[in-house]
Amino acid sequence: MTTRAEALARLSQQPDTVQPGLVYVVEAFRPEDAEAVCDLFYRVYQDAYPVDMYYIPDAVRGAVAEGALYPVVARLAGGEVIGFAALYRSSPPFAGLLEFGLGMVHPAYRGSLILFHLTTELMDLMNSLPSVEAVYGEAVCDTIITQHSSALFGFREVALELELMPGGGSGRISCLAVFRNIRDRRRTLHAPAFCAGELGKLLAWAELDREVVALGEESLAAQATRLEVQTFAHAGVMRGNVYSLSGDGAAAMRQAEAAAAEQGCRVFQWFLNLAEPSAAAGAWPLARNGYRLGGLMPRWFDDDALLMQKLLDPPAVERINLYSDRAREIQAMTLAEPAL
């Protein structure tokens, strides 16, 4: 298997053959596009893109073959790929929830309508794939333009992920989580009492058909604690999924947080499965440990998740630009002390 270093060495030797101003087609990825896709990632990010796969053509082909990546490309007649966008598996455990993103355009074609055509093609693809039940995106908040486009494409605001990504310089960038449901059924959720009002609003805004059951802190513990934790050292972020919590659950979450902090994480996110009362009740120990509401992440587990988040550094609120009143209301929710 090619390593990242080998792939980058190869890419750095290749001349950029893309000429500006040429006619292109926008269509679904073909296996023979993989080399040109990797070349595009290199032209856009040089060696800085954190995910190795996008520099290694066989890895891109493999991800597409196994249904983890559904790209669309803008291609010149000579085979060069000048634009890319994709639906892809990322953090959510539910395989039917894909992330919408990775939009990029070759530097020679910036300021063109390529990204618009890629996004339109991806929307058509999204609606045609039977395995895709919902999609979400993370719209950056250093500008409102991505949020505006997301709204125009029918995505709904559901959460604000504070300080999620490293930005230019020393700052970080918050992201507005946006969501679009494609096919769903009525579900039952357990809403922790201290944030039930906020959850009710978010569910209504996302137009989700849910039966909401009020949950008290004394909610019964499960037989066993089941957590999954991912750390993204390059971004300084820990993400944990909570499936169920028993009596040792709160301690297990604290231990996971401490281990992630030792690896350099400064942002901690827990996604609590609201279909499972013991997982939803994890919101109380988290709130007592400095966590605040991040929002709702619909379909995260197939069932919806409550996002609780904690930052080791105060968020730079003045750098958060929000497009909609709903997004501003979500921001207010994320900054408020939980009313326990």
Added chain:
Amino acid sequence: MSATLEDLKKTFAFAIPADVLAKLDPAKPLAAQGVDSLAMTAMAVAMQNAFGVKVSVEEGLKLKTLNDVLAFVNKAR
């Protein structure tokens, strides 16, 4: 009734950063005035929603300036 440059600027109020929109010369290329791919995407969707026009790849390649966009909107709708 034909759309005007002012109509376009109102439609693009959230698509193009305010400081860029305020100084936009309708005769000069958008890309050269700070309108990037993200803004172009938002512009195209806003245009589609406000004027009911859809931009094909071929047509999109010809839309370099705000005047080009205005001519396209008035011809297409």
